[in-house]
Amino acid sequence: xxxxxxxxxxxxxxxxxxxxxxxxxxxxxxxxxxxxxxxxxxxxxxxxxxxxxxxxxxxxxxxxxxxxxxxxxxxxxxxxxxxxxxxxxxxxxxxxxxxxxxxxxxxxxxxxxxx
Amino acid sequence: xxxxxxxxxxxxxxxxxxxxxxxxxxxxxxxxxxxxxxxxxxxxxxxxxxxxxxxxxxxxxxxxxxxxxxxxxxxxxxxxxxxxxxxxxxxxxxxxxxxxxxxxxxxxxx
Numbered sequence: 001x002x003x004x005x006x007x008x009x010x011x012x013x014x015x016x017x018x019x020x021x022x023x024x025x026x027x028x029x030x031x032x033x034x035x036x037x038x039x040x041x042x043x044x045x046x047x048x049x050x051x052x053x054x055x056x057x058x059x060x061x062x063x064x065x066x067x068x069x070x071x072x073x074x075x076x077x078x079x080x081x082x083x084x085x086x087x088x089x090x091x092x093x094x095x096x097x098x099x100x101x102x103x104x105x106x107x108x109x110x111x112x113x114x115x
Numbered sequence: 116x117x118x119x120x121x122x123x124x125x126x127x128x129x130x131x132x133x134x135x136x137x138x139x140x141x142x143x144x145x146x147x148x149x150x151x152x153x154x155x156x157x158x159x160x161x162x163x164x165x166x167x168x169x170x171x172x173x174x175x176x177x178x179x180x181x182x183x184x185x186x187x188x189x190x191x192x193x194x195x196x197x198x199x200x201x202x203x204x205x206x207x208x209x210x211x212x213x214x215x216x217x218x219x220x221x222x223x224x225x
Contacts, residue, residue, distance in 0.1 A: 033213065043159070043204060043215035055211035090158065103149065104213065106158040 004107035018079040025093030032074040037088040117142040121216025136190045136219045138205035145207035195223045
């Protein structure tokens with residue numbers, strides 16, 4: 001099976017702009033989670049989607065949003081970009097995140113740089 | 116809010132020695148505890164995991180222990196090799212949410 005894929009791999013934006021990142025899970029996986037990874041903060045949970053529904057979210061401002069499509073592909077959007085949003089954005093898919101019992105497989109990430 | 120503390124932040128061992136990384140979680144709803152290894156420039160890869168109904172799990176040179184009462188879990192790597200050098204993350208999952216520890220940078224000196 002193909003692994004988790006993310007597009008684009010690299011992105012450069014300026015402050016105030018918005019950005020959309022895409023994640024395609026492993027075939028058959030129905031849950032997608034998003035994380036922000038920075039050197040200072042480590043891996044921070046953004047949100048989790050299952051069957052097009054957000055089931056939980058982390059402590060991020062409303063500028064960060066996401067959605068999931070019927071084919072389980074997911075997108076996240078960051079509006080009004082700030083310098084501090086520069087990070088590696090990782091998505092991970094799992095077969096079905098019941099009460100947290102399924103292994104998550106990570107994509108390669110999208111490295112976002114905000115100038 | 117939920118938190119996972121991970122120690123140490125950096126660990127340097129001699130090849131062949133053992134390495135131990137410890138984590139403490141706060142959310143009682145957590146019931147799944149994976150460990151990931153991340154090499155420079157690569158994605159995190161699962162190396163071992165443990166579920167809340169199990170106290171210990173072993174896979175070759177890697178073992179994980181869980182003490183639910185104390186909310187502690189640990190990673191043990193025996194007979195370390197230079198290729199074990201990487202950043203290791205513990206995580207606690209529950210309620211459709213995974214919280215990661217800050218990571219441990221492991222150096223294995225040949």
